[in-house]
Amino acid sequence: MAIITNPATWGWAAVIVAMAALVTQTWWQIKIAKEQLRVNFYLKLRDQFDSLEFRRSRQFLAQQLLAKVFYEGSMTTPSHEEISETVMNFFEDMGTLYRRNYLDHEMIIQTFSYHGLGWWNACKEYILEERKRHNGDQTLFSDFEKLVSVWQGLPTADVKDFLHEELKI
Numbered sequence: 195m196a197i198i199t200n201p202a203t204w205g206w207a208a209v210i211v212a213m214a215a216l217v218t219q220t221w222w223q224i225k226i227a228k229e230q231l232r233v234n235f236y237l238k239l240r241d242q243f244d245s246l247e248f249r250r251s252r253q254f255l256a257q258q259l260l261a262k263v264f265y266e267g268s269m270t271t272p273s274h275e276e277i278s279e280t281v282m283n284f285f286e287d288m289g290t291l292y293r294r295n296y297l298d299h300e301m302i303i304q305t306f307s308y309h310g311l312g313w314w315n316a317c318k319e320y321i322l323e324e325r326k327r328h329n330g331d332q333t334l335f336s337d338f339e340k341l342v343s344v345w346q347g348l349p350t351a352d353v354k355d356f357l358h359e360e361l362k363i
Contacts, residue, residue, distance in 0.1 A: 235291055236301045242284065243306070249363050251280040256360035259316055271323045282317055282335055285310050289337030292344075299344075307345040312356035314342040 242248055255278050262272040288306065291297045321335045328334060351359065 256357040271319045285338040289341035311350040
């Protein structure tokens with residue numbers, strides 16, 4: 195390793211060391227900011243999921259699906275006009291944030307995987323019909339689908355049991 199013996203080059207060495215320190219500090223600040231952003235998105239999603247308004251949306255969708263699919267005995271997929279998409283949109287938004295790496299996988303899986311899988315299983319036929327209705331548009335709820343595909347294999351309830359649970363929240 196060369197030792198700088200000429201005092202005239204010490205200034206340049208100091209500049210290089212200062213620049214390296216600045217780059218390192220900036221890198222750490224960006225890393226910390228990204229982690230804070232991921233936590234903030236998680237907290238906002240959790241707050242929305244636990245809100246009274248969203249709990250009512252979950253109950254309403256559960257009522258719609260139970261009435262149409264299970265109690266009318268028609269096992270046909272409910273039409274677009276008969277279903278509220280608020281819950282599906284929530285998980286679609288979560289899936290988009292997850293795909294863009296704005297969410298921490300561990301936090302999301304621990305908090306939302308059971309409900310995400312439950313709602314996917316309950317709404318899957320409706321979503322597939324919506325895609326057909328929109329000329330085969332596979333992008334409809336695609337981030338919701340990709341999100342739950344990460345969770346496949348985790349425990350989930352029978353769809354009818356899950357929807358009854360959602361009525362009680």
